[in-house]
Amino acid sequence: MQNNKTVSPDKRLVRFFIPFTLIVLAVCQSFGQSRYQPSALFPALPLLPPGNESRTATGEPGPAYWQNQADYVIDVALDDQKNVVSGTVTITYTNNSLKALSSLWLQLEQNVFKKDSRGIKSKLFLYKNPEEETADGGYDIQAVKLKDGAITGDIRYSIYDTRMEVTLPQPLKSGQKVTFSVQYRYNFPQNYKNADFLVNRTDILPTKNGNIYAVAQWYPRMCVLDDVEGWNTLPYLGNGEFYLEYGNFNVNITVPSGYIVEGSGDLLNPEEVLTPLQLKRWLAAKQSETPVFIRPAKEVTEASSRPVKATCTWKYRMDNTRDFAWTASKAFIWEAFSFPVAGGKKVLGSSLYPVESDKKDSWKRSSEYIKFTLQHFSEKWFTYPYNKAVNVASNLDGMEYPGMVFCSARDTGNAYFMVVNHELGHTWFPMVVGGNERKYAWMDEGFNTFIDNLAVKDFNNGEFKGYAEIYSPVDTLFSERVVPIITRPDAIPGDMVFPVQYQKVAYVLTLLRKQVVGPERFDKAFRKYISDWAYKHPTPWDFFRSMDSSVGEDLTWFWKSMFLENYRLDQGVAKVENPANVRAQITIENLEKAAMPLVVQLTYADGSTEHREFPVEIWEYTGSYSFTGNKKAAVTKVTIDPDKLYPDVNRGNNTYEVKK
Template sequence: MFKKHVFLGLALLLSTAALAQSKYSAHELFHPLWNYGPVSPMRSAAGVPGPGYWQNSADYKIAVSLDDVANKITGDVEITYKNNSPDKLPFLWLQLDQNSFNTQSRGGKTTPISGGRFGNLAFEGGYKIESVTIDGKPANFIVEDTRMQIRLASPLAEKIGTAKIKIAYSFTSPENASDRMGIQQTKNGAIYTVAQWFPRVCVYDDIEGWNVLPYLGAGEFYLEYGNFEYSINAPASHIVVGSGELLNPTEVYTADQVKKWAAAANSETTVVIRSAAEVTDPASRPAKDRLTWKFKCNNARDVAFASSKSFILDACRINLPSGKKSMAVSVYPIESDGKEAWARSSEYVKASIEHYSNWLYEYSYPVATNVAGMVSGMEYPGIIFCGYKDKTASLWGVTDHEFGHNWFPMIVGSNERKFAWMDEGFNTFINFYSTDAFNKGEYKNRKFDMHTIAKSMFRETADPIMSIPDVIQTRNLGWEAYNKPGFGLRILRENILGADRFDYAFKNYINKWAFKHPTPMDFFRAMEDGAGEDLGWFWKAWFYELWRLDQSVKDVDYVEQDPAKGAVITIENLDKMAMPAVVEVELTSGEKERFTFPVEIWQRGSSWTFRTSTKLPIKSVVIDPDHSFPDMDSKNNTWKPLSVRSR
């Protein structure tokens, strides 16, 4: 009997403890050493480049020819690589992304049999390397999947070493290259959207040395900055657009088009340079067999281009804060024409670029080009590819999103191959505000109910935001790379720091890291120093963990059982994430009062009690009445007296 009674009593105690216990731990969330880490002369503890910061550079001269019968690109690239690092480099690594578009590549072998956005089934593409020289001599090199290693005869000297690499190559364009580039057939000719079209130097940095993750599809790019000069030889019936400035418009446009181009450069509204009616008119193109289009794009990490004989072409002026001008340019087929569709594209480009330039950092390229094609949405410096069927709000949304990428990662050069959220999430965040601002709210976002969103955000199958994109499950990429970080930054701006402090810190981060390579920790530190807050609790819960938020109203007691003497209210934090608390108390008279508490109340534990000065009975108490935070259980957010609850 003794043992029986002991075990029965112990079972009751354990059961009661389990019911009362919160999952929350203040010690875990507010760990004092969580965001401590090594700093160096290269990266300051303030989250900005240190006095010893360095990065290598790569300048490119590219000349290729487009064969629109064989869908083939042929040419060569000359890369002038400068080693600014303190290390001798006995070898160099280059990216050969086209090699992924082959069934025998790592990308091919890791593609499910069902295919998918980042797959490429039954296509045997990739680079054909004709020759590789370094400083004019044949190079010793190997190709490993999507990487090329050049083994130098003598190491490239630290800080001053320069190498000139020249590669002759060709490749056949896939129809759909992981939704990054491809070929769209239209009734007036194919549209070639061309990217990842030349060998590019991998980044060598102070964090990892050579960054050599293979290209599999989901992880995007990490690239050195430099200056680009490139030429595209294409059939004269084609119009070619590309990153940066067109250097020879008089050689590739008709005299009438040159005049209209000049008019568009000074027009606030869209000027049609080549109309739908002219697409099939041979007189709208110079009477030649082939033409060479010449471009330059300075201080960029990449370039891309598009070519087609089916293009309608229009443009208008972009006004920048410094007084400089840029141009919004759009090219699209007849199938995409119309005031509900691509005829408004340049208007959208102009609005997007001007908004971000005024808010964040001035746009850095002379042209911003939107291309309609088979790619549903992809960004490159100064040029984006969007779906040719997009219309109205969908076209605005994809245009605005892809051009938002000219700030993240084209200006702020984060490592997309590892940290998709540092470009997609940042961009999703800034898109909220540009969309609300566009054309007096034409496509304004609805009010977001974070309680509803929480159910999807904190689903059981989620991946941590801080995951390599190729590790994030395909079905989760939209949430973990885009939505969750985007909503997190919105909450940080609107509900934790406030717009003024957030924007000040955010813009300082952008200015300090423009055309450089920040890490996640650099961002975290820059925001904390600029805003004056230790946000380790926020970064840890939101970006690193799969924690959830569940705030509740636990209890309400009148002082001495008399409503006229006030009330004592207890709120709880039941799950592992924490946020500031907003509590609304409504009296039976209809009068309401709000109480706001900083996140630090949860440093004291999982519950917090405060006193109110009521004179009348309380009708209800609600925590997070505006649904500003992603609370998993709205049912326990409201307290009502028993007489009301029983109705």
């Protein structure tokens, strides 16, 4: 109501200042030992950097967004006597950036196996006994040559640990392409000889019928040049995975003819590498919704199950992808089938494993798990983009590539379901949504674990627990020593990698989905984020802005406390005033740095209960909040968060109870 009485400016100031002072004093008194600072979570200035024409303030790629393209033609051969891969990769690189490039950068991840690599010296990629003698590995780069395109002349290169700089004779202008080849070879890391090896993404699994080769990070790959950090040339140390450009792949793999090969892409020449019987079965599998054995267990040791010639060259093609992996073995049982995903697209599901893994609670269920995972995630989030999905038994605990995953040959039961579901789930993060895993592993591991946790509930009436089987207690995710989620992967202590990058991200996204914005709003926003950034390179800021914009909330307080910092939540009952025949007044304090919505249950003397919910905005300017009960009756108990929905680190102060 407007007051027409004239008041001097000084008196107006006094009227304002006196009650404001009292409020401040009351708040300060109520804080006590509180660490909460409202302005840290609810700032006036934006937490996120401003949007621009490349990355908009609404979290979408802008009209000026660009990314470069890397197309690969790879011709390699496997020497199974020396365990050596050798060949040539020919790269056509398209510069879509706004500036000319005088040099290009490539990743040489195999160089981490050199004795003097940064990964080994930093003890992030090592045997548990660092003094143990290991064979020197890494790439042997034999030649780098220009092929064709806009650039002519001699090319020079320099190698720095796991990176290679290629210096061009003339700058590659915006819009131009250059094609160059790298002739190389490398020895397979002999990880399988030492069970204590901590990181294995390219490996050999010995079986009674022959070695299984898991072949990944097996060719020089282009580093990403983006509009955020320029050339992304962080060294490969082990935990920080990969950040790759998209492009088209043509891959030709020559192996002794006794080997069966599978790869990420579509097999182009089945008639040249399969026996007539296997070709018939392979074609049948492409039309069958029940698994067809292209090579069953009883034929594994039969010479007639492979063509009679010295070598076979398996030819593959895969478009609009960021990587390519393959496998080879004489020991494979091979089954395949075809099934539809959202939109009616048909996918070929392919499983390869040794007779040792041919168990009913293990690899015999591979096809079942492939079908469920791809259909569930396609329906829920984004249609599976590839023509096939390959699941290979190996001695890798689990590793993902476009259209192909390596899972443990030894896993059974829940562990086996969990790894297949998780590794295939990586199709969506980071194969489709191509984030920077080397810096932000949580944007693929954590997002993937989050969607895994939703999927496992829908599989076979909850047959498995999934990752819940190995989860740490929630309290440990918010202990004082836990590093923030945003921490670079290689800077996370080893015992925190899974709890922080996987479990905590899945936990806080579930919290956001269920308790803060609701499943319907969250799911719609998450789908939009995936669709907007499919085959592109989002940053954490793009994700935060995308979610804010889609759900219509400023979630600064959430991103700041849960992702950018390791803020902890502690809501406590500070005071209960409960005079007779008057509605009780309850005061709750926010004692730690995080804030969350408040849920309180009141229990009255007559046994009735009252459920109250308050939005996070109650903490915008104060760390203390008071409310009154709805009944004029004695309150005998006050409980904060009775269903334990929030990560309160001190539940000892969550309950007030009148002693009888």
